[in-house]
Amino acid sequence: MSLTPTQLDEVRRLFADFLKQRGQRQTAERFAILDALYATGDHIDADTLYMRLKEDGVQVSRATVYNTLELLLECDLVVKHQFGKTQAKYERAYAYWQHDHLLCIDCGAIFEFCDPRLQSIQETVAEIYGFEIAQHALNMYGHCRRENCANRPAPTEA
Amino acid sequence: MSLTPTQLDEVRRLFADFLKQRGQRQTAERFAILDALYATGDHIDADTLYMRLKEDGVQVSRATVYNTLELLLECDLVVKHQFGKTQAKYERAYAYWQHDHLLCIDCGAIFEFCDPRLQSIQETVAEIYGFEIAQHALNMYGHCRRENCANRPAPTEA
DNA sequence: ATAACTGCAAAACATTTGCATACAG
DNA sequence: CTGTATGCAAATGTTTTGCAGTTAT
Numbered sequence A, B: 001m002s003l004t005p006t007q008l009d010e011v012r013r014l015f016a017d018f019l020k021q022r023g024q025r026q027t028a029e030r031f032a033i034l035d036a037l038y039a040t041g042d043h044i045d046a047d048t049l050y051m052r053l054k055e056d057g058v059q060v061s062r063a064t065v066y067n068t069l070e071l072l073l074e075c076d077l078v079v080k081h082q083f084g085k086t087q088a089k090y091e092r093a094y095a096y097w098q099h100d101h102l103l104c105i106d107c108g109a110i111f112e113f114c115d116p117r118l119q120s121i122q123e124t125v126a127e128i129y130g131f132e133i134a135q136h137a138l139n140m141y142g143h144c145r146r147e148n149c150a151n152r153p154a155p156t157e158a
Numbered sequence C: 001a002t003a004a005c006t007g008c009a010a011a012a013c014a015t016t017t018g019c020a021t022a023c024a025g
Numbered sequence D: 001c002t003g004t005a006t007g008c009a010a011a012t013g014t015t016t017t018g019c020a021g022t023t024a025t
Helices: A005-021 A028-039 A046-055 A062-074 A118-127 B005-021 B026-041 B046-055 B062-074 B117-129
Strands: A078-081 A091-092 A100-104 A110-113 A132-143 B076-083 B089-092 B098-103 B110-113 B133-144
Touching: A005 B005, A028 A046, A028 A062, A028 A091, A046 B026, A062 A078, A078 B062, A091 B062, A100 B133, A110 B117, A118 A132, A118 B110, A118 B117, A118 B133, B005 B026, B026 B046, B026 B062, B026 B089, B046 B062, B062 B076, B117 B133
Parallel strands: A100 A132, B098 B133
Antiparallel strands: A078 A091, A100 A110, A132 B133, B076 B089, B098 B110
């Protein structure tokens, strides 16, 4: 799930090019945030990312974290998710297949899956409604069957 | 898109039964909120619902709106959506087919669709991950082609 | 009666903004 | 140098909470 050092360099280069092309500055903070996000294999919210940077001794402000995440979204190096909560989660997007999410209501575990039929659905919907579809988000919510699942409800006798 | 008076009575009865069964009180406020939500064919956020009630001369507090929406979610008379924003939207759920959403990035218009292939995907995912899936949310984001679409981006010459 | 509910206002969160200072280009 | 970016703290927007007073049962 981790990227190779070469891939990480490529990601930094893509971000650098994006900033240059837009006449925006390449600051240490921006690259630190990019690195921290890519170091996380998981889905992470802005505040946790902010605190993780702080723990690692990288001094950045929350405002810069939000600002930079916005830039990373614009250059498609990061995707943002709204998993039914008000707080958004972010996930790295480079060298990562397009996928959807399966979430456990009880323990919060997140799994990823990919089903080609979704592409067909997207095409059908685009056709019917005359839309040009840019992206989609499919989230499935349920109960995982892991032994150690927290908040697991008592099994309903069936 | 509007429910018949008979259906609305049925909805109120379902809510009444739910409250009774849980030993919770049937207050005028709760039914006013239920009615206001069902009077809206659209997707509505908690604050707009609160203000709409106020306009109609129904005095309720924001806290009661949120509290009641929570109850309505629990008895499946309402569903909650997180359309990529921090603010949640609510939609009536009774006598309404299970459907998914197509949103215009430019003007915010919301369309609904239903595709049977999603059911197959859900079954496949449940099987593969050993999940018992309770619900899903599929949102597609794109550009509608309506003449009067606000914020429509300039057509890219192709 | 009494336990539950309401309204209010304060608190808690998540995110955005304004502005003085710092710094990349 | 110059205009962007940063950090901070205040502001905004959304949702939750605590509590005194109210009300359905």
